[in-house]
């Protein structure tokens with residue numbers, strides 16, 4: 366089979382325009398497929414993070430968007446003293462867009478000492494002491510920095526907010542890389558928000574033996590009838606609710622991705638069939654020379670496989686680069702879903718490309734392999 | 746030694762209600778080293794007989810044994826493998842795969858045999874030399890003249906040293922001078938290399954280079970003596 370490699374490649378090259386068009390079709394489809402796959406992976410990652418079941422989020426009851434939830438800051442101190450609670454951090458969330466958006470910028474304001482204690486942030490540029498000294502200091506996740514081209518020492522303004530970039534951090538948690546952290550007090554004092562002494566939510570760490578449901582109930586019970594009642598859930602449940610609409614949407618987009626793949630199947634199949642029909646006599650000559658039907662079959666399969674793998678390879682490669690270097694994230698209600706390239710994604714993509722290549726070649730290959738020699742020789 | 750044994754073969758084509766029987770109970774044999782020419786009216790079944798001997802078509806009834814192998818009962822795959830080893834086929838025109846060079850076209854049959862790269866190269870080079878095209882190895886079919894293309898076709902048919910070489914009007918598309926060259930080449934293959942050749946032709950002159958001459962009439966082979974002596978051509 367390898368011996369016939371040059372023949373197969375030259376065959377593809379013979380109709381290079383047609384081949385290249387088909388290859389680019391396959392590339393586009395697998396680009397889309399991989400990109401959509403990354404979105405899906407991001408969602409799955411969010412859902413599967415086990416730490417999300419051991420952290421609680423306390424929100425104002427009956428509020429859904431971070432910009433409308435407002436809890437007294439001292440709730441955090443009160444919660445911290447409750448049984449089963451290891452720690453509680455008041456967080457002020459500020460963002461440029463509450464709805465689902467691809468360019469959402471989310472600020473989380475925490476007391477500086479709590480920030481370092483509760484988040485695994487690794488400063489790749491800048492330093493903590495600058496952050497701590499600057500009232501308007503922020504540390505920026507690498508993905509946001511990449512997307513918005515942010516550098517340490519710059520001012521960064523968005524909406525009513527103007528901040529100083531004190532550091533850029535990386536985090537092992539992909540969605541964190543899209544986050545911006547600021548001082549709690551600074552975000553509380555944003556003009557027009559009227560939120561001094563309040564926070565958006567309280568993040569609660571449980572003790573090892575605590576029952577999360579019981580603590581949730583206890584917290585909500587504690588503040589019922591108080592000035593502001595609360596709604597407490599594990600971070601996992603909280604996020605699932607926030608991204609609930611997206612899950613359906615992404616599932617639908619995923620279908621579109623599959624539709625793209627199906628389209629490529631039809632495209633490659635058609636092109637390969639055209640190639641086979643152009644070469645009826647040539648295949649008859651090959652058979653006369655002694656190629657078995659199985660060999661002819663494998664030639665045609667190899668053709669469509671190569672087209673799909675080359676096109677798919679380019680598309681997947683481009684998607685991986687785009688994912689790596691764009692720092693894209695989908696944000697909704699303050700929750701961020703990072704899109705990242707992954708080996709698994711690339712491998713699945715290639716496997717799909719290979720599968721499509723083989724399936725697309727089946728009908729043309731069958732036709733070529735089963736052509737009767739003598740009538741085929743009579744065709745010009 | 747008997748190389749081709751066509752034994753009471755009938756071939757029918759059915760088209761709708763029409764049945765054509767170009768070969769009716771035909772019997773025909775060739776010895777090793779024979780050069781047989783086959784003439785006959787258009788539509789008399791010459792190509793049909795040639796295709797049966799070459800194992801690219803099957804008889805309706807009867808048995809065909811070539812190179813000691815009864816080929817009538819072989820599966821498509823076994824038949825293909827058998828062809829790779831035992832048959833060289835020269836077409837009237839468009840013998841070659843257009844995307845492959847002369848060298849690669851000639852190498853094709855060798856790719857199907859268990860031969861090393863260097864052995865393949867050696868054989869192709871020898872064959873190119875034999876057909877006088879050593880300097881055209883890297884040319885594509887479209888860069889060759891009709892006669893050169895036909896010589897590459899012949900080279901491909903003989904390169905694997907098959908038991909029998911069949912040619913269907915190999916000079917049918919060529920001018921007089923080129924025809925002479927090709928016939929000369931075929932005759933040398935027969936006399937110098939001892940190749941067994943079966944050639945269909947419309948051309949008396951061409952038929953005369955063969956050592957045995959037949960006419961196909963009403964499905965029957967009739968041996969005929971030619972007025973032209975083989976040697977007088979050259």
Ligand SMILES: Nc1ncnc2c1ncn2[C@@H]1O[C@H](COP(=O)(O)OP(=O)(O)OP(=O)(O)O)[C@@H](O)[C@H]1O
Pocket residue numbers: 740758759760765767785786787788789790791792793794
């Ligand atoms: N696949 C086929 N289906 C139907 N009829 C066929 C088929 N192949 C050949 N025939 C018929 O069989 C007869 C013999 O055909 P064949 O090609 O063997 O003739 P031939 O002697 O080679 O003629 P020519 O000298 O014109 O090449 C013809 O009448 C032809 O029409």
Ligand SMILES: [Mg+2]
Pocket residue numbers: 791792793913
């Ligand atoms: Mg004929």
